[in-house]
Amino acid sequence: MSAEDVNGRRRATVKDVAVAAGVSPATVSRVLAGDYPVATGTKARVQRAIRELDYVANAQARVLKGGSSGMIAFVLDDVTGPSFAYVAKGVEQQATEEGRLCIICTTHGDPERELAVVDAMREQHAEAVILVGGGLVGEEYRQRMIRLARALDKAGSRLVLCGRPPLGEDVPATVVEYDNEGGAFAITSFLLSQGHRRIVYLGKVADNHTTSRERIAGYLRAHELFGVEHDPALIVPGDFTQAYGERATRQLLAAGTAFTAIFAATDMVAAGVLRTLRAAGRRVPEDVSVVGYDDIPLAIHVVPALTTVRIPTEELGRAAVRLALRPAESQHVVLGTHIVVRESVRPVAPPNRG
Amino acid sequence: MSAEDVNGRRRATVKDVAVAAGVSPATVSRVLAGDYPVATGTKARVQRAIRELDYVANAQARVLKGGSSGMIAFVLDDVTGPSFAYVAKGVEQQATEEGRLCIICTTHGDPERELAVVDAMREQHAEAVILVGGGLVGEEYRQRMIRLARALDKAGSRLVLCGRPPLGEDVPATVVEYDNEGGAFAITSFLLSQGHRRIVYLGKVADNHTTSRERIAGYLRAHELFGVEHDPALIVPGDFTQAYGERATRQLLAAGTAFTAIFAATDMVAAGVLRTLRAAGRRVPEDVSVVGYDDIPLAIHVVPALTTVRIPTEELGRAAVRLALRPAESQHVVLGTHIVVRESVRPVAPPNRG
């Protein structure tokens, strides 16, 4: 009819294929699905027609009829965050293995956009919506998340919290965490075991931010376990950026604070610390030991290579997808973290007894 | 009817909203679209029903009826590639600004998967399919790409080649490139202008790979322009990895090849070079100058900070989306590259005349 038909620029439909093969649309659909007996000859004719018309099914129509959208949404703050790429890799790989597509959305930490994104995913009938990255803590935020979880559940999709704490008992959400506090505990213990007693903590210190809260908790618990009294002055609040690492280190040196080691809450912070220490003529690890957290790719490139805590990023992503698609399995999992020892730590020098 | 209806766990449809508001489905649709006069009272009733039922439209049904899917697909080799995250950021940002969703797919360099992905995107009615990263060169591959471009065009979506050369005149594809050869030319010229005459090239050397071909071309053109005869022994073929950078540098040192500078075809290669040179006791830039390409985040963290070529990654992604959605504009654009000078280059020492 239309001009489109004439020059063949309209995409082919089952009906077109059916006409070309001299069968009914139903038969074409059955050949495609392969779940219903179709005579060999008929099947061949249909398949040839499909090839000749270069037919591909219309995913929307299929979903509309009752199929699954096969989409997994991956929601994060910022694609360029150093470890997010690895979580994304895990998500993407697992999604592909399971025959799903992967949608990616960023929020820039804006709760409004987070809401908008989740709504968009409800419209799209996404099978799972994976929220990644340390979120805020607090009753208001928690309630909001619970509402999202329920709304998604009602729309037939699943909310997955990746690297965030659970919302509560009967909330329909999947949680994939890593042992944040344990990693901080382990690496602080390592420093303490090397004789360090005055260990600076550099990073975000916010009670309503899960990541920083847990890292500090592990840091303090290690002190307790070693029976080391902790000097509150050694916690220098800031954020998780390299710039802060540089600034804080300068302040520390200028103030003449006594310390033998620095626990940077993030490898990025640690990078800033190393840079500034070197510029100030302090040798690492001879004069000061430094550790980070996250084991981002950069960690092996800074000088000296950084002793840090490894997060199972890729596995985190894979697990998120895997669990979301298997409602029967446990919907809460905590993956382990472990420290990786490189060159930025040395035992504290025994006091001079000369 | 079903159990789902009873406990309200089925998602609401226009019909449900219509019933709740005491109007027809058509009216609900019109309130949603807002493009048709609806009496104020009626509109209010409908909106209240929408809120109460927590209604969201079914994207699939909407697309099926003739709307656009609003999806942009982003296809790359591997999400964890150092510069891809920035292209992805550009794509995602622009897509969001234009009210589109962003689908991400990886191919791991497998042409089969590339095909599968494009087919999937045809099924999804994606508005644009952005292929990013240096592809292969060659007639067979080119023909395959042309077929993909036409297939997508027929399905109403647009193929975008991002960082790859054009396919030819009347192929329905958008091309967003950066001046690969120009960057290589500029940075080699920089080394030559600093007096370097024996400059090693380390990286992939494959005639059928666009990126390496152009980088070598720029490297050679600079030599020509400076009237410096180029010693073919200075080209050490390999790949684009850090491991190769380390291996090649060791070989170079072991062989006793004379050189004063190294042009690593990639910052990752350069990172390996720096590492190995330091381990071997060669100082950079005092003994050897080193440059890279790509300006990945790592470049400022290696020691010494790397002089390299900046690729407008983020803008590349934004342009890809922008052009794909504006058929009226020119569908081929070449973005500029420029060198960024840091600390890894020094003029060659004048020959000792003692």
Add this chain to the structure above:
DNA sequence: TTCCGTACAGAGAACGATTTCTACCGTCCG
């Protein structure tokens, strides 16, 4: 020979939204 089961194919009703095309009701103007 009759009957039934099986293999195969088509007709037609969904799915949920949009969008014609119609239709109604006042009101205004001739």
Add this chain to the structure above:
DNA sequence: CGGACGGTAGAAATCGTTCTCTGTACGGAA
């Protein structure tokens, strides 16, 4: 006073699949 018109609203077709009914034909068993 009658017809036209603007403002609203609904009925029904439509998008491309899938899937449930029906229905036919053929082969074998009774």
